[in-house]
Amino acid sequence: MNKRKIALGPGAASVILIVVCLSLAMLAMLMIIGSRNDYNLCSRSATMIERVFELSAHSEKRLAELDAVLASCRKEAGDQESYLALVGKNLPADMSLEKDLVTWTEPLDNRNLECIVRLLPPGEKNRTEWVSHKLIVDEPEEDWEW
Amino acid sequence: MKSGSRANALLVELLIVIFFFMLASMILVQLFADAKIKTVTARATNSAMLETQNLAEDLYAAEDPESFLTGMGFTGGEGEWTLTRNDYVLHVIPSAEKTAAGTLRTWQISATRNENVLITLPSTRYLPEEEVSP
Numbered sequence: 001m002n003k004r005k006i007a008l009g010p011g012a013a014s015v016i017l018i019v020v021c022l023s024l025a026m027l028a029m030l031m032i033i034g035s036r037n038d039y040n041l042c043s044r045s046a047t048m049i050e051r052v053f054e055l056s057a058h059s060e061k062r063l064a065e066l067d068a069v070l071a072s073c074r075k076e077a078g079d080q081e082s083y084l085a086l087v088g089k090n091l092p093a094d095m096s097l098e099k100d101l102v103t104w105t106e107p108l109d110n111r112n113l114e115c116i117v118r119l120l121p122p123g124e125k126n127r128t129e130w131v132s133h134k135l136i137v138d139e140p141e142e143d144w145e146w
Numbered sequence: 147m148k149s150g151s152r153a154n155a156l157l158v159e160l161l162i163v164i165f166f167f168m169l170a171s172m173i174l175v176q177l178f179a180d181a182k183i184k185t186v187t188a189r190a191t192n193s194a195m196l197e198t199q200n201l202a203e204d205l206y207a208a209e210d211p212e213s214f215l216t217g218m219g220f221t222g223g224e225g226e227w228t229l230t231r232n233d234y235v236l237h238v239i240p241s242a243e244k245t246a247a248g249t250l251r252t253w254q255i256s257a258t259r260n261e262n263v264l265i266t267l268p269s270t271r272y273l274p275e276e277e278v279s280p
Contacts, residue, residue, distance in 0.1 A: 014159065017163045017166060024171070024174045025170075025174065028174050031181040032184075034185075035180075035182070036181075041188075042188045042195070045195060046195050049199060050267060053267040054268060061250060063272045064246075064272045067245075067247045068246035068247045071247035128274070
């Protein structure tokens with residue numbers, strides 16, 4: 001009768017331990033790297049979105065400033081031309097008037113929120129209307145972090 | 147005699163191996179748990195980010211924000227609106243600031259998880275006062 005004898009030689013258990021532990025350590029390391037990258041990416045996206053929304057909120061405050069000027073100019077001016085001339089004189093800082101468009105930018109690192117509003121003529125119910133409200137990235141594509 | 151000492155050596159080796167395996171597994175389980183927590187937090191942050199952005203845009207455009215929030219399932223009112231999701235809790239705090247020619251309406255939208263703030267977005271809209279015709 002052929003009886004096969006399975007023998008565990010000295011040191012075999014240690015070798016198995018080393019192999020299993022190394023495999024588990026490798027797996028844990030890969031999991032940690034992956035999850036940390038996911039977490040960092042999410043955190044950075046969240047921070048950037050927060051800053052963009054704060055920028056947008058700031059642009060609304062600037063619009064409120066401009067609207068206060070427009071409201072007082074409408075009371076004083078009679079026609080569209082004198083109204084625009086008066087607005088041009090009293091425009092809040094960092095804003096520019098071209099024809100009936102008021103432009104300003106809200107800076108954020110290498111991005112700019114470009115804001116353009118149209119001034120509506122006296123007699124209209126509203127004083128302004130948004131024309132453009134967009135975020136422009138000033139960074140060349142080669143410098144983007146991937 | 148010889149075979150007995152060999153069996154003893156094997157036994158001692160196995161004991162040492164089991165001891166080291168337990169030690170290693172204790173550390174590795176901690177690492178796996180940390181990785182899992184980070185992944186779950188990242189997933190929650192991602193979902194919260196999308197939902198708060200949508201909410202901020204919707205509130206900006208809403209004619210009647212209170213009924214919009216009620217329709218979304220928010221509870222509360224006046225001071226703070228709350229909505230509990232699986233992974234996080236959404237809070238919306240309204241405020242209004244009177245300006246020279248109108249009102250700045252702000253909704254502070256934040257998502258929290260285990261009392262940690264994941265994201266906070268302001269949704270501000272300027273509402274001009276209508277002109278009274280002379």
